[in-house]
Amino acid sequence: MCGILSVFGPDSSAQFDLSSMLSTIVHRGPDDKGILQGDNWMLGHQRLAIMDVDGGHQPMQTAEEKLYSICNGEIYNFRDLQDSHCPSYPFQTQADSEVLLPLFQTFGNDLIQQLDGMFSFVVSDGQQWLAGRDRMGIKPLYYATAGEHKFFASEVKALVHCAEHIQEVPSSHFYHSQAGLVPYYNLPDVTVFQKDQEAIQVALRQTLSRSVQKRLMSDVPVGVFLSGGLDSSIIAALMKQHVSELHSFSVGLPNSPDLKAARLVADHVGTIHHEYVYSEAEMQAVLADVIYYLESYDPALVRSAIPCYIVSKLASQYVKVVLSGEGADELFAGYSYLADYDDPRALHQESISILEGLHNLNLQRVDRMTMAHSLEGRVPFLDIDFIELCLQIDPHLKLFSTFGIEKWLLRKTFEDLLPHEIVWREKMEFAQGCASSEVLEKHAKAVITEQALVEAKIQGFPVNTQEELFYYGIFHQHFPHPDAAKVMGRWEGTLH
Structure with missing residues (x-):
């Protein structure tokens, strides 16, 4: 995991202090810092050393020094x-991201179609450039303009003091210096669903297991x-x-139900547990x-x-x-609100909708909160193969009304791996399980009066x-x- 930053435009190196801009995202990669620049371009990188710790600068x-790249994330394949x-x-390192260079030489813009992973990157020959983001937007990427200059960065905070306009590169898009912003992937439009429950469970088990194994790729502890x-x-x-000494981590307020449940799972599975x-x-x-690190003020996300x-x-x-x-x-x-759905097709469409919005909501939270502590977060359920498999499942098998409990199919598929009371435990949102939701809302109401809210709305906040x-x-502030x-994600009320 890393922080990336680039500037393209006339006399870039003379007009912008890339080192100072990089310092705003040093938390994303404190292990190493690198800058390359020409007359009209600059590439900067803050590295969190995961693969090829010593050699992956x-x-x-x-x-021949005619093609350059920076990358944040992991290319699993x-x-x-x-x-x-x-x-x-002639690869010079054992790092996963070096493969971007020969792939660009072979495929050009289509290199992104070859990649399996979570990533944002910039590749440039000094004249043209390609910036891309993974299919689900697990890794962040923003672009900005100031006059004739174009910027790309992992976080908004690297851009707020130099850019005139800031936008998000959407998930499953790339940006090319000549073609502009281009989509390269859509979630599948399924018309015929899989209904064989037993076959589905076998496929779920196999595909998620492969996804987890893929995400164990690392030269440092996981x-x-x-x-x-x-x-x-x-x-x-x-x-x-696959990991003999697996460390697990749980937090909560005193008497948090999550803490007790996590201990039970840790004992059952055999992890080295920390709370x-x-x-x-x-x-x-x-x-x-x-x-500050989250780059959002959405209440559900902050909680x-x-x-x-x-x-x-x-x-x-x-x-x-x-x-x-x-x-x-x-x-x-x-999610609790999905229990009210009784139309399988409507539930399927809602699933797609919230998957498409994850990149600047829950995935933004995971990325920013882990990166705030120079930690890389990986999300096996959002492996593309697993997502596409899940979207082929008859949504009737996901309706709350079908089995009287949410996520019945997932519970049933993996029930042999976990204690019964965990498999059939009532669903709790993360902030609720940690007992933090009410605390934050109460604290806010003690600081902000109802009259202050009325005045803020009048002023257009x-x-x-x-x-x-x-x-x-x-x-x-x-x-x-x-x-x-404008670039931050907002829950539309359904998940509060």
């Missing part, structure tokens, strides 16, 4: 790509976030089949930092980001990479509640740029 370049498409290329809920517990159980009990005062103390921030800090003391259970609720209709106004005040609030 970035920016990377071809031996890089070895297969090297063997199939680049057998004669752990797991373990909330005690179904999703993270499944990931922990599958990881333990941290935080106080309400600690939540309030870290709130401003959370909003869930607090425990994610704290558990990331805990995990960073033991490992550099963690897997989490993000994505299962979207794929298996786990983009807020709806006292809690949101409280977070917005902190956000605006960090990100006064008018585009900062």
